[in-house]
Amino acid sequence: MIEEHMPMVVTITKVLYETPTIKTIVFDELFNSRPGQFCMVWVPGVDEIPMAFSAANAITVMRVGDATAALSTLKEGDKIGIRGPFGNGFFTTGKVLAIGGGIGVTPLFTLATNGGIDTFLFGARTAKELVFADELSDVTDLRIATDDGTMGHHGFVTDILDQIDATEYDTICTCGPEMMMKGILDRLVVKGIESRGQFSLHRYMKCGVGVCGSCCMDYEGLRVCRDGPVFTGDILKNSEFANYYRDSSGRKE
Ligand SMILES: Cc1cc2nc3c(=O)[nH]c(=O)nc-3n(C[C@H](O)[C@H](O)[C@H](O)COP(=O)(O)OP(=O)(O)OC[C@H]3O[C@@H](n4cnc5c(N)ncnc54)[C@H](O)[C@@H]3O)c2cc1C
Ligand code: FES
Structure with missing residues (x-):
């Protein structure tokens, strides 16, 4: 260290x-x-x-x-x-589902290469943006969605989530655009399994070590850099997650 x-x-x-x-x-x-x-x-x-x-x-x-x-x-x-x-990172147990969107695939890729993921749902705008797809298909059951239909399902990654039974999984790890992760959280809440969801947030950060407050999230003042960046769904459903984010001056957007 x-x-x-x-x-x-x-x-x-x-x-x-x-x-x-x-x-x-x-x-x-x-x-x-x-x-x-x-x-x-x-x-x-x-x-x-x-x-x-x-x-x-x-x-x-x-x-x-x-x-x-x-x-x-x-x-x-x-x-x-x-x-x-x-930060904390992912803590997985049992059967693991991963859902990645765009560059949010990166932390899930390292989890997959450690042999930690059973099923991987990967969404991107277009086939050219599917970074690490070949490597992922070697180590997980990879299912793809692209917004423009150039590879896999034509539509959002949440559509392929709707086609599987998420309750079969003990841990559901996700990273990607916040609106994508909100769609996932809503689906887990409906099934009563939001505490199995682990969401890695991309928020604005300055210090990275819990001092400056620029990554704080309402309503509990959670610091994404120190208390996260991975949070479970039961914590996020009572937070500012997907309602607004903060810019470099801390202003709500
Ligand atoms: C824990 C964590 C892990 C990350 N891992 C990666 C990674 O592996 N690869 C990668 O490419 N990016 C990653 N990001 C996002 C990356 O930090 C931002 O893209 C970067 O800070 C943008 O800086 P910039 O100066 O290029 O853009 P800026 O000029 O700061 O912003 C350009 C655009 O990006 C948006 N933006 C700014 N900061 C962020 C942010 N933190 N997250 C999302 N959008 C942002 C702004 O709203 C704006 O629309 C991660 C973020 C966090 C918090
Ligand atoms: S980035 Fe400074 S407290 Fe999180």
Whole structure:
């Protein structure tokens, strides 16, 4: 475990092109983390942002704004800073169902490669954005949905959730857009199994270690970085989850 407030400077050894908007950045240090834990990635001169580990020595980045765009331009030999691992991660028992959306597949991918997932429902906008699909199909029963119908079910990943009996699973792990996870939570609540659901949240973070308050969630003031980022459905159903999120100034959006 490295110092919480000081990044370890690592050197990039490889950059893998995954999809038109996603790259995997491999570096020269190994971090011992549990699937679902995250690190704070310092991009020199730009920002420091939260990222799941996609391997002990890698992160997988989707380009959405300044920091992720800067990360996407880095190449072998460049340096970044890593603080972590932070957060709780997934705790699974029994038969496990995973539901991933877009880049939210990353923490579930590490769970799958550890042999921890029985059935994997994976949704993306289009076939080209299905990062890790080949590797996942080797280790789980993978079922795909794409918004544009270019692979698998034509529609949302929640449609394929409706086609299976979620009550057969002891743990249901999910990560993806908050509205997708809200659809999943609603379905688990109807079946009375929301406490089996483990939801990994992507919220705005500054410190990553429970100090600054920028990731706090109403109504209990849960800190996503310290108390999460994985929360069970029974906790989330009484929170601000999927009602609003907070921007970099803490304002509700
Ligand atoms: C625990 C955790 C793990 C994450 N793991 C990954 C990962 O493995 N790979 C990956 O690509 N991304 C991951 N993210 C999301 C990543 O942190 C954001 O995409 C990044 O901070 C955006 O920074 P930016 O400067 O590029 O974009 P910004 O300019 O900050 O924002 C661009 C757009 O992205 C949205 N955005 C900003 N921050 C977040 C956020 N934290 N989550 C979702 N949307 C955001 C903004 O609303 C805006 O629409 C993770 C987030 C968390 C909290
Ligand atoms: S990011 Fe600072 S308290 Fe969570």
